[in-house]
Amino acid sequence: MKTVQEARQIVGEHASPLGGILQPVATAAGYVLSAPVYSPVSVPGFPQSSMDGYALRVQDRGLVLPVQDELPAGSTRQVQLIAQQAIRVFTGGPVPEGADAIVQKEWVVITNEGIRIQEPERVVAGTHIRMPGADIQAGDMALAEGTLLQAYMVSYLSGLGLTHVEVYSRPKVSLVITGNELVQPGHPLQYGQVYESNSYGLTAALYQAGIEQVQQWRAEDTLAATEQAIAAALKQTDVLLLTGGVSVGEYDYVVQACLNQGVELLFHGVKQRPGKPLFFGKKGRQLVFGLPGNPASVLSCYQQYVLPALHQITGRKTPTPQMAKLAHAYEKKGSLTVFLKGHYDAGVVTVLPAQASFQLSAFAMANCWIELDESVDCFAALQLVPVHLF
Amino acid sequence: MKTVQEARQIVGEHASPLGGILQPVATAAGYVLSAPVYSPVSVPGFPQSSMDGYALRVQDRGLVLPVQDELPAGSTRQVQLIAQQAIRVFTGGPVPEGADAIVQKEWVVITNEGIRIQEPERVVAGTHIRMPGADIQAGDMALAEGTLLQAYMVSYLSGLGLTHVEVYSRPKVSLVITGNELVQPGHPLQYGQVYESNSYGLTAALYQAGIEQVQQWRAEDTLAATEQAIAAALKQTDVLLLTGGVSVGEYDYVVQACLNQGVELLFHGVKQRPGKPLFFGKKGRQLVFGLPGNPASVLSCYQQYVLPALHQITGRKTPTPQMAKLAHAYEKKGSLTVFLKGHYDAGVVTVLPAQASFQLSAFAMANCWIELDESVDCFAALQLVPVHLF
Secondary structure: OEOHHHHHHHHHHHOOOOOEEEEEHHHOOOOEEOOOEEOOOOEOOOOEEOOOEEEEOHHHOOOOEOEEEEEOOOOOOOOEOOOOOEEEEOOOOEOOEOOOEEEEHHHEEEOOOOEEEOOHHHOOOOOOEEOOOOOEOOOOEEEOOOOEOOHHHHHHHHHOOOOEEEEEOOOOEEEEEEOOOEEOOOOOOOOOOEEOOHHHHHHHHHHHOOOOOEEEEEEOOOHHHHHHHHHHHHOOOOEEEEEOOOOOOOOOOHHHHHHHOOOEEEEEOEOEEOOOOOEEEEEOOEEEEEEOOOHHHHHHHHHHHHHHHHHHHOOOOOOOOEEEEEOOOEEOOOOOEEEEEEEEEOOEEEEOOOOOOOOOHHHHOOOEEEEEOOOOOEEOOOOEEEEEEO | OEOHHHHHHHHHHHOOOOOEEEEEHHHOOOOEEOOOEEOOOOEOOOOEEOOOEEEEOHHHOOOOEOEEEEEOOOOOOOOEOOOOOEEEEOOOOEOOEOOOEEEEHHHEEEOOOOEEEOOHHHOOOOOOEEOOOOOEOOOOEEEOOOOEOOHHHHHHHHHOOOOEEEEEOOOOEEEEEEOOOEEOOOOOOOOOOEEOOHHHHHHHHHHHOOOOOEEEEEEOOOHHHHHHHHHHHHOOOOEEEEEOOOOOOOOOOHHHHHHHOOOEEEEEOEOEEOOOOOEEEEEOOEEEEEEOOOHHHHHHHHHHHHHHHHHHHOOOOOOOOEEEEEOOOEEOOOOOEEEEEEEEEOOEEEEOOOOOOOOOHHHHOOOEEEEEOOOOOEEOOOOEEEEEEO
């Protein structure tokens, strides 16, 4: 039986990035860069106006300047400004060669002879001109390896003209659901049956973690059926999650079936509640988690062990748990680490009712797991405890 | 010209939920319930064992009890316990009628005559029995209207046997991208051209907000082309986002084109930087945002105005901005509200370099917008300011 810390460490030692793939920038948000990105261009790539106005030479600012030309945004002509003249320019458009300032149109009076600048001394060299490379120079690193891409970075990368970036691949995940008592939602229950919810909750949680390649199998509570499902799932997966059948009981075949299928046992049993019978193993680079059958145990073990593994595989950092003050004293029994459904708000966390592992109604209110260390039994009000936000 | 507060309020007054749709529970995470959910069943639906062990009558706990039957999880037989006998039961399986306690198998010695309980006085009425409805009773409210569904709630709802829930519909969003200077990433740039990034960044941001129905149009910088794109987009959208062409310049056709297409102007111009020329209007129930062309302005206006509107439409609450301490003093010019790219960490926020609205390189580091109120020019180090986390 491992402690929670030992179990976390073992999972951490066996989860490693799958490697880089080329991903379209358009759909790269949520991925982590597996290589730095260098800018192929300077931004802007040309002297660019940041105003609608007139380009001129500062030395001519006191003169009436005939308007020689007009360069709207998108104009690709490279125009030379004639001395003592001006060129009409626009926000985002090019600044003609020879000009060293832009005067905004609101500061100008238009006469028959040309434009005249009011308060010409306010026009100085560089006014309203974005110099080439003012945001980034061609060849500069735009984003570092390990960056978790966000939507606004998609703007940034697209603005550099990039269509693809190298990111850590996401794992394929398989679910094997065991339990003869389980019935699919939408069908009537007979006496003794319960609705199967783990595949739905896990698939939704995996989707939130960016993992959309999720396949699933059902297995009857026999060794042969369990082995068969595991064998099929292992053919096409990076991470295998099993639910139920992981205790040491007459109808619990998951551990034996995994071993028979060549899975190396890394641990079985963690000093925690819920989720004590958790099993973890691997076959080659494939990770195998045997999660208990109770939905709350499944969700707790998912967040404590599976999600950090998925983060490591996809190059993400697992956030360190937040510390929160317990709203009230709490006493727990036994030398296990306990994960409680909690409601966190503004630094304070409340233990919710309905903590048994079969009870899900607390999820109507819960937004975190509260971790209570195995070595402590009595927790005082306002004591700081780690919380794992959903 | 509106203040930021006025602009927010006007947007808020015109954004309202689209109405409820039936969504499969499996893909309902991220949606908001438009009606309360009542449980169609009690959970558990039958007296359920929480242990592998033996069901018995407490009054028989001191006797040697022959094992009458076995009820594995998934057994649908309703069995009557015979007095002075025991029935083998399993975690998650039914408890036979007449039994009022479960003794776990580890506490039992098996003899030829039956089982004998060690320390029988520890077995009391109700031990290891989950009573019907102990988690939720049929007819009880499982989740309230307005609940933002999370992955773990998908487990909870599936466990109630539900396949569909009523949620607020998500809007269809259309983008109209204007700007003759724009070139698609992946193509070479000519002098005076820049890469189009707004459609990519907005689509990624919309996707993160759960909005996958995004269509886009390009419009040349002419009134006719802009009107045409707007007309096409308005035919099939709930929210229309335009980028560029929203200032009052010779090539800025967005506002006029919107008016010509029957869009009612609600405001044009907000006392803010970036994003001063922001336009907001509506046509019937359709909302129209004219965003400036600079990518940073687009992203800032998206977060300040568009995202809250999308939240209201989809029944979500917009999180109140967090307050953070400025890492250093900061001075701003002009009586505008300024949104700065910032990096927030543990209660402290740092203003990043490269704040001009055409500069995106700060997004390599930024994780929030810092809001500096229009009425204040000089901000002291450690002064509290609102931050809008990405």
